[in-house]
Structure formats: C-alpha cells, structure tokens
Amino acid sequence: MRRLLIPLVALLMLAACNGEDMNDKDSPNPTARTSVDGVEVWDLTGTPTATSFGIPEDKAAGVYETQKPRTVRFILPEGAELTVEATLVTFERFGEGDAAHFTFAIRTAQLEPDALVTDYRDILVQLKVSTDAADKLAAEIASAPDDQTERVDVGSDEVTLDGLAIGAQAGLAPIAGSGRIIIGGSWRR
Template sequence: MSTIGRILRLAATAVAVALLSGCVTVHSPGDAGSDGPDPTARTVVDGVERWDLTGEPSTDAFGIPEDRIAGIYETDEPRPILLELPEGTSVQLEARLVSFERTTGSDGDRFSLGIRGATVAPEKLHRQLRSLADQLDLPPAEVDIFIAEVTNAPAEQTERVRYSSPSVTYGDLELGVAANVAPIADSGRFTLGGAWD
C-alpha cells in the first residue's frame, strides 16, 4: 500500500475508533457549548473557515484537549473551508468534517488530518476532485479515469469504485486525496488526508 494510502486508512480508522471510545471532542465550528479548547489554527473570515497549517502542529493549534486523542469539527451541511499550507499554497473546498488526530510515541506527539466531503452525485464529485487536483497539482487524468470507471459501471453494482491520488508534500505535511462511489447508490464522497512528518 502507498504511503498516502496508509495515511488515509490510519486516519479513518483512528477517527472511527475514537468516536466509539468517546476520546474525541466533536463540535460545530464556533459552537460556544463545546467543551474543547478553541483551536488557534482556525479563524472564520467572511463565512469561510480558515485553517492555518503552516505552523508547528500541536494540540493547541487543533483544539485537542490534553486528555483526548482527536478534535473533530463537524456540521450537518458542507461549509466553505480554506487550508493555508506551507510554501504559500492554499486549498479551497467544501466539507462537512475536519478532524485532527494525535498519536503519542517514544518520539513525542504526531498529528494527522482528515477532511471529508458530503455525499454527492458522481458529476459533482468529479468537479470537486478536479478542483482539488488543480489546487494540489495532482494528475487530472487519474480523476477522469476514475469518473469514467464510475460512469461505465453497471447501475446495480454494489462494489465501490475507488480513487486514490499520489501523495504531495508541503513542508512537513504530506497530503493525498481519496474518493469512492457506490454505483447502485449513484453517489460518493472525497476524503483529503494528511500527516505531519
């Protein structure tokens, strides 16, 4: 499995386990009722949720309480998000969930990022993936191949059609994009995952 494939799988597994074990803080952005600290890396400007990922990753930056392993920021509907990355790059997208996970080892804390879009029709997912590919300088042809596979799949197919991009690195942050579509449901969603080295 590729490095970014491992990142995406580990991020998804960690969030699922954390949700089941109650070791996360889940709240809507700006929710005054949340018991978690306000993340210092997040601001909201003109209705756009901005995450400054150019600094050192930390529990303070991502709003992770000391006794928790993750901070999850989720809304019922997708919201506009701007990720400010190292090297002067930024990524604009719409998503329902932004999560940060901390793992602690002998070399200290390590952090990963997971962003999940809403479930949408394949045509809209195609546009979302092309936008992400353009902004992250990923091969657009691979997105088109994925959508062609979705289009050509039998309508009754239950097995998901999957896409996983190559990884890209900005500073110490390695990112990748994944997506899947269930042809029988005629819908799918993307995930943007990453980890700091």
C-alpha cells in the same frame, strides 16, 4: 510520486469518529482556526500542536463536524491553499509531548457522480498533483453498472509541502448513487 496511504488511514479515522458539533463548548478553541468573511480558515503552516487543533488533553482528536457542508480554507506550507466544501474536519494526535505525531482528515458531503468527479478534479488541481485519478474515477463510474455494490475508489498522488504530506481519495458505490472525497495529511519529521 507514490500513491498516498494517508487517505485510507484518514477514512478509517473518520469512520471511527463520533463527531462533535464544531461549536462544542467543552473543547478548547483551536488556535490554528479563524474565520475570514464567514469562511472557516485553518492555518497549517505552523508547528502542529494539540492547542493549534483544539485537541483536549484527555483525548486524541479534535473533531469539527457539521450536518451541512461549509466552506473551509486550509493555508498550507509553501504558499499553497486548499478550499473545499466540508462536513468534517478532524485532527488526530498520536503520542505525547515532543514525540507526538499529528494527522488531519477532511470529508465532503455525499456527492452525486458528476459533482464528485468535478470536485475531486478541483481538489487535485489545488494540490498541484496529476488529475489522472479524476479521469480514472470518471471512467470507472461510467463503466460500472448502476446496481454494482462494490465501491469505486481512487487515490491521488501525494504532495509534500515542507514536511506536510497530503493526498486525496474519492469513492462511490454505484448502487447508492453518491460518494465522498476524503483528503488526508500527515506531518513528517
């Protein structure tokens, strides 16, 4: 499998988001989102639409952000599931009508190095891709000096589930002592 560029695009997309509280009353209620036993659940098995992701007509993105991490489960095509502790879930629409293309991104809270590697490995296992990226992350963190300002970033292999391509990236600045995991996806036609 080739390395996924989606997480890099997702990272840029997330960095550009102002972030609305997920309880924002001005945005339409996303039809793909439910709650089961207190867990936020997104069903990504259907055809992606602005309505399913709560994207307002006058905007290109539906942004669901909380200050504290929350458990979010994603029901994926082909019977796959992904459960993460997320602070941000965002869906973006490019284009209009039948020509619209959709992407999504998930961001975790800041995690200390050991938790970052553990959670990243868990996400890769859930996506059923090689965990080599988690091993590489652990090795690069272990060998980096504590005062290193250059980020340590690794990306996973991509998995495609019925036209939905998904991958994950983890990054940490050793001097900061914490990092995040970004999961990105894009529906292919």
